[in-house]
Amino acid sequence: MTIKDEQQPLHILFFPFLAPGHLIPVADMAALFAARGVRCSILTTSANAAVIRSAVDRANDSFRGSGGGLAIDLVVVPFPDVGLPPGAESGTALSSQEDRDRFFLAIMRLREPFDRFLSENRADAVVVGSFFRWAAEAAAEHSVPHLGFLGTSVFARSCTNSVVCNNPMEAAPEDPDAVVTLPGLPHRVELRRSQMMDPKKRPDHWELLKSINSASQRSFGELFNSFHELEPDYVEHYRTTLGRRSWLVGPVALANKDAAVRGTSELSPDADGYLRWLDAKPHGSVVYVSFGTLSSFSPAEMRELARGLDLSGRNFVWVINGADADASEWMPEGFPQLISPRGERGLTIQGWAPQMLILNHPAVGGFVTHCGWNSTLEAVTAGVPLVTWPRYADQFYNEKLITEVLKVGVGVGSMDFASKLENRRVVIGGEVVAGAIGRVMGEGEEGEAIRKKAAELGAKARGALEKGGSSYDDVGRLMDELMARRSSFNV
Numbered sequence: 001m002t003i004k005d006e007q008q009p010l011h012i013l014f015f016p017f018l019a020p021g022h023l024i025p026v027a028d029m030a031a032l033f034a035a036r037g038v039r040c041s042i043l044t045t046s047a048n049a050a051v052i053r054s055a056v057d058r059a060n061d062s063f064r065g066s067g068g069g070l071a072i073d074l075v076v077v078p079f080p081d082v083g084l085p086p087g088a089e090s091g092t093a094l095s096s097q098e099d100r101d102r103f104f105l106a107i108m109r110l111r112e113p114f115d116r117f118l119s120e121n122r123a124d125a126v127v128v129g130s131f132f133r134w135a136a137e138a139a140a141e142h143s144v145p146h147l148g149f150l151g152t153s154v155f156a157r158s159c160t161n162s163v164v165c166n167n168p169m170e171a172a173p174e175d176p177d178a179v180v181t182l183p184g185l186p187h188r189v190e191l192r193r194s195q196m197m198d199p200k201k202r203p204d205h206w207e208l209l210k211s212i213n214s215a216s217q218r219s220f221g222e223l224f225n226s227f228h229e230l231e232p233d234y235v236e237h238y239r240t241t242l243g244r245r246s247w248l249v250g251p252v253a254l255a256n257k258d259a260a261v262r263g264t265s266e267l268s269p270d271a272d273g274y275l276r277w278l279d280a281k282p283h284g285s286v287v288y289v290s291f292g293t294l295s296s297f298s299p300a301e302m303r304e305l306a307r308g309l310d311l312s313g314r315n316f317v318w319v320i321n322g323a324d325a326d327a328s329e330w331m332p333e334g335f336p337q338l339i340s341p342r343g344e345r346g347l348t349i350q351g352w353a354p355q356m357l358i359l360n361h362p363a364v365g366g367f368v369t370h371c372g373w374n375s376t377l378e379a380v381t382a383g384v385p386l387v388t389w390p391r392y393a394d395q396f397y398n399e400k401l402i403t404e405v406l407k408v409g410v411g412v413g414s415m416d417f418a419s420k421l422e423n424r425r426v427v428i429g430g431e432v433v434a435g436a437i438g439r440v441m442g443e444g445e446e447g448e449a450i451r452k453k454a455a456e457l458g459a460k461a462r463g464a465l466e467k468g469g470s471s472y473d474d475v476g477r478l479m480d481e482l483m484a485r486r487s488s489f490n491v
């Protein structure tokens with residue numbers, strides 16, 4: 001290696017999958033590496049760049065202000081013309097199977113700008129959303145180490161690996177309530193058949209999961225937005241038993257320089273008002289309800305959730321997704337009074353909520369969540385216990401981690417694995433929702449034990465990224481490996 005090479009900082013290209021739940025943590029991750037002196041480029045399309053531009057700008061401002069860190073470069077490329085409406089460039093914009101198919105065609109076509117970037121720029125590694133199934137091969141063609149990022153927990157990744165390698169559903173009875181055991185994991189993990197993706201109904205997605213699994217075995221490794229102390233048995237399982245190289249670098253949200261603008265270009269003008277509303281509430285008295293960016297609820301589900309919040313007797317902040325039904329279709333009697341300015345019991349947010357600020361507000365004492373991994377980890381980091389209501393993807397696995405392994409939450413009994421394009425059999429009743437909130441936030445031994453455990457995990461989460469913490473060290477370990485690889489190529 002020449003002296004000139006040694007002086008050049010590492011350069012990592014990040015290419016996140018096109019959904020806010022991937023873009024947001026990848027922008028945070030880039031900020032984390034940039035703060036450690038790595039040159040970071042994030043390649044994405046214009047509508048997706050808008051989701052992270054504010055966060056990237058704030059990170060760059062803070063580096064300029066402190067004199068430390070290297071500026072993150074946001075590289076914007078056109079979204080391929082696949083017949084989707086203008087601006088429909090991410091998972092949030094898809095409302096039919098046809099749109100979904102077009103979107104995945106665009107995902108395939110994005111190989112061209114990715115290849116071009118690597119031909120024109122020298123990179124020491126690429127961190128690529130694992131759903132870009134061509135990326136491991138493309139990176140190999142450019143002789144650049146490929147790091148996959150699936151945006152989930154090591155626990156869920158291990159569950160997916162178990163399911164893909166063993167297909168335990170094949171031998172299970174067709175009955176949706178049949179119990180399926182996932183083989184080869186450190187704990188006994190069991191799900192109902194209805195809570196799992198059926199390979200026969202979603203052969204395309206099943207093939208995608210299989211290709212992600214095989215790509216991960218050919219890659220340099222995988223990055224996780226998680227930390228060792230959260231899931232040590234699964235880190236050991238993944239690294240040692242399965243022999244997969246992996247680095248845990250989270251909770252990446254802690255790298256964010258301004259939680260108010262995280263994930264949005266236009267923060268709701270009412271954001272300050274939400275925080276003032278919370279300021280007026282007693283410590284731990286508010287339940288926060290949000291289901292991320294891709295889930296939607298039917299009118300019947302919305303009605304029961306609203307009843308549940310009412311019956312729980314707790315204060316609440318409920319983020320209502322734009323894709324959810326019109327209020328006239330679901331709002332139960334008496335509910336408008338709860339959220340009226342004088343009602344004072346609840347606040348509904350239509351649009352983007354400053355989730356990190358809300359979760360970290362002392363008034364918040366519980367979080368009703370769909371168990372998206374970012375939301376889950378953000379709550380863990382804030383020390384907030386969870387009420388779990390998984391819908392699809394990795395969410396049922398994350399629920400198991402929360403309720404059975406970490407014991408920082410209780411479930412509402414969600415039974416149907418179904419995306420927003422699919423139907424579900426069961427509508428969870430308001431009484432059940434209220435009961436689960438009561439178990440997590442109420443008096444009594446169970447709630448106290450859950451809250452104590454959540455607070456302990458929160459402290460460990462915050463320690464992981466401090467100097468000498470497990471994630472801080474994993475970032476350093478990866479940087480050392482990439483630098484060593486550069487030297488071995490140049491001797």
Ligand code: UDP
Nearest residue numbers: 021263292293294352353355372373374375
């Ligand atoms: N989020 C937010 N405000 C909102 C909705 C979502 O800040 O109003 C953020 C949330 O903090 C998390 C991400 O969007 O970082 C959602 O990711 P998650 O994995 O929880 O769910 P997904 O949307 O991918 O299902």
